[in-house]
Amino acid sequence: MMAQAQQKIAGAPAPAAFPGAIAENSRCDLSVDGLCKSFGKDKKVLRGVSFSVRSQEAVALIGSNGAGKSTALRCALRLIEPDEGSMQLFGDDVTSLRLSRLRKLRAEVGFVFQKHNLVPRVSALTNVIHGSLGRSGGISGWSQLFAPAELREKAMDCLERVGLADKALQRADQLSGGQSQRVAIARALMQEPKMVVADEPVASLDPVAGHEVMELFHQLMREQGITLLFTSHNVEQALSYSSRLLAIRRGEIVLDAASSTLSPTDLGRHYG
Known part of the structure; x- marks a missing residue:
């Protein structure tokens, strides 16, 4: 898998955007309306987003630093509370859900962030097994030492999918940045998510590792029919790996269009 990604980077063009428009009558996995969020009196970050x-869309959210990308993602899933607005996730109104029910609903969403949030002193395999905690809980999800054979096999399968089965027993703090992000993706897959939300997933990686990780997202989301919502600073990557693109500027959505209809030049006036 890594060799394929390196071949693409070496000279082949970036992958075609996710094919075809999503049917208008397809299920809406996430819907947000009128999100507003301020941090302090004079720091209004979201203005009616x-x-x-x-379902099965790959949506990129772009914008400059401070535009509100990460805050919009976190408010949409109530990782932080918005000041105003409403949100629906998989058809459930999450705006006022109790925390216990919200946690169960969010267990169907895999999160991948710029900071990989791996436990450094345990193995890659144990970190992937941690992805089961949101669904099952209990001591079996703490470590490969306590996990039943079925759970370990499932975690190994997830590592195999991201090309890191040979690193299963290596400590997370001994992995490269690209390998760490692949483990984070495997951990998200361990949840069997309906949707993956990735906030700047390749911002901390070098260009080669960044392309490899985005190639991996592209392949996994299409093969397994998982919905993808990700933020990015890289306009070319956002266009190549999404079916739809949103641009946010100064806390407002200023563009919502099919990626196939856009070019990097088109995005210039929206970015900054």
Whole structure:
């Protein structure tokens, strides 16, 4: 898998955007309406943000530093509480859900962040097994030492999918940045998510590792029919690996269009 990604980087063009428009009557996995969020009196970050993500779409959210990308993602899933607005996830109104029910619903979402948030002193395999905690809980999800054979096999399968089965017993703090992000993706896959939300997933990686990770997202999301919502600073990557693109500027959505209809030049006035 890594060799294939390196071949693409070496000279082949970036992958075609996710094919075809998503049917208008397809299920809406995430819908947000009128999100507003301020941090302190004079720091209004979101100003009535509204958007939706349909099942099996790959949606990129772009914008400059401070535009509100990460805050919009976190408010949409109530990782932080918005000041105003409403949110629906997989058809459930999450705006006022109790925390216990919200946690169960969010267990169907795999999160991948710029900081990989791996436990450094345990193995890659144990980190992937941690992905089961949201669904099952209990001591079996703490470590490969306590996990039943079925759970370990499932975690190994997830590592195999991201090309790191040979690193299963290596400590997370001995992995490269690209390998760490692959383990984070495997951990998200361990949840059997309906949707993956990735916030700047390759921002901390070098260009080669960044392309490899985005190639991996591209392959896994299409093969398994998982919805993808990700933020990016890289306009070319955002266009190549999404079916739809949103641009946010100064806390407002200023563009919502099919990626196939856009070019990097088109995005210039929206980015900054």
